[in-house]
Amino acid sequence: MSLNIKETIDGSFQLVGADFTHAGEASTQLKQKLAELGVPDGIVRRVAIATFEAEMNAIIYAAAGWLHYCITPQSITIQVVDMGPGIENIELAMQEGYSTAPDWAREMGWGAGMGLPNMKRNSDIFKIDSVVGEGTTVEMIINFP
Amino acid sequence: MNLSEIIKILEATVIVQPDTEDFNIQRACSADLMSDVLYYHAPDSLLITGLTQLSVIRTAEIVGIRAIAFVFNKTPDAQIIEFAQKKKIPLLSTRFCMYTAAGKLYEAGLTGC
Ligand SMILES: Nc1ncnc2c1ncn2[C@@H]1O[C@H](COP(=O)(O)OP(=O)(O)OP(=O)(O)O)[C@@H](O)[C@H]1O
Ligand SMILES: [Mg+2]
Numbered sequence: 001m002s003l004n005i006k007e008t009i010d011g012s013f014q015l016v017g018a019d020f021t022h023a024g025e026a027s028t029q030l031k032q033k034l035a036e037l038g039v040p041d042g043i044v045r046r047v048a049i050a051t052f053e054a055e056m057n058a059i060i061y062a063a064a065g066w067l068h069y070c071i072t073p074q075s076i077t078i079q080v081v082d083m084g085p086g087i088e089n090i091e092l093a094m095q096e097g098y099s100t101a102p103d104w105a106r107e108m109g110w111g112a113g114m115g116l117p118n119m120k121r122n123s124d125i126f127k128i129d130s131v132v133g134e135g136t137t138v139e140m141i142i143n144f145p
Numbered sequence: 146m147n148l149s150e151i152i153k154i155l156e157a158t159v160i161v162q163p164d165t166e167d168f169n170i171q172r173a174c175s176a177d178l179m180s181d182v183l184y185y186h187a188p189d190s191l192l193i194t195g196l197t198q199l200s201v202i203r204t205a206e207i208v209g210i211r212a213i214a215f216v217f218n219k220t221p222d223a224q225i226i227e228f229a230q231k232k233k234i235p236l237l238s239t240r241f242c243m244y245t246a247a248g249k250l251y252e253a254g255l256t257g258c
Contacts, residue, residue, distance in 0.1 A: 020199065020200070021199070023200070023203065024200070024203035024204075024206075024207065027207060028203070028206060028207065031207065041188065041209075042186070045186055045188065045207075045208065045209060046186075048207045048208070049183050049186075049207060049208060052183065052203075052204070052207045053180065053183060056179075107198070108179075108198045108199075108200045109177065109178055109179040109196045109198055109200045109201065109204075110178070110179055110180065110200070111178065112178035112179070112180035112181050113180070114178070114180035114181060114183070114184055115180050115183075118180055118183050118184060
């Protein structure tokens with residue numbers, strides 16, 4: 001299947017903190033959308049993994065957030081904005097294995113300290129911005145072939 | 146490797162049946178932490194895990210894991226089983242621990258992700 005993207009497609013999903021029942025739905029829907037648009041499997045998977053990790057962080061660490069996406073014929077940009085506690089030391093948070101995940105998230109299988117590294121690894125461009133007491137924004141761009 | 150062979154090797158109970166007999170598994174990985182699973186690009190693989198939460202099914206769907214085997218005879222709650230059915234992800238339960246389950250499958254030729 002060839003890429004079937006003629007114009008810019010954008011949209012948003014609302015994320016609710018600690019809502020584990022719906023956690024992952026935004027990423028799953030975005031994954032399906034990209035597959036329908038004819039984006040190759042390997043790239044769909046990279047987007048899905050990176051988006052899911054960002055979605056989960058917003059749900060685990062913040063009270064609320066948004067997932068915005070913008071798809072063009074060349075690439076997809078995903079922005080996850082949360083109204084959470086922010087990250088004091090981004091360099092430390094980016095290290096593989098570093099985690100402050102609370103016990104209730106660990107019981108659900110989170111807290112490996114691999115989320116941010118997985119986002120970076122699967123993105124062509126990865127940016128993170130955080131203000132303590134205000135929130136965190138992660139922006140990821142993944143190019144299409 | 147066909148899923149039926151995996152079921153035999155793991156002496157597994159089938160919690161969610163595959164929707165086809167021709168259910169092929171290419172590789173396997175084992176983890177209890179979801180981001181360790183998300184480290185792999187593991188399409189058409191089997192996940193061996195001790196975690197029976199909803200996150201496991203979500204994670205499987207995101208990375209394209211085709212089937213899940215729970216160790217120590219663990220079984221997820223009814224609503225999680227229902228969710229896996231909806232997502233067409235077969236679920237197995239084996240009495241073996243993660244190390245033994247993985248070892249048995251590796252020995253039979255199923256390689257890592
Ligand atoms: N959106 C966020 N708001 C506040 N803190 C965050 C946010 N995202 C990450 N962090 C901090 O950075 C740490 C590392 O995040 P990362 O996603 O890499 O691992 P994790 O969430 O702890 O575990 P997992 O491997 O399950 O993702 C977190 O434990 C947390 O302290
Ligand atoms: Mg995380």
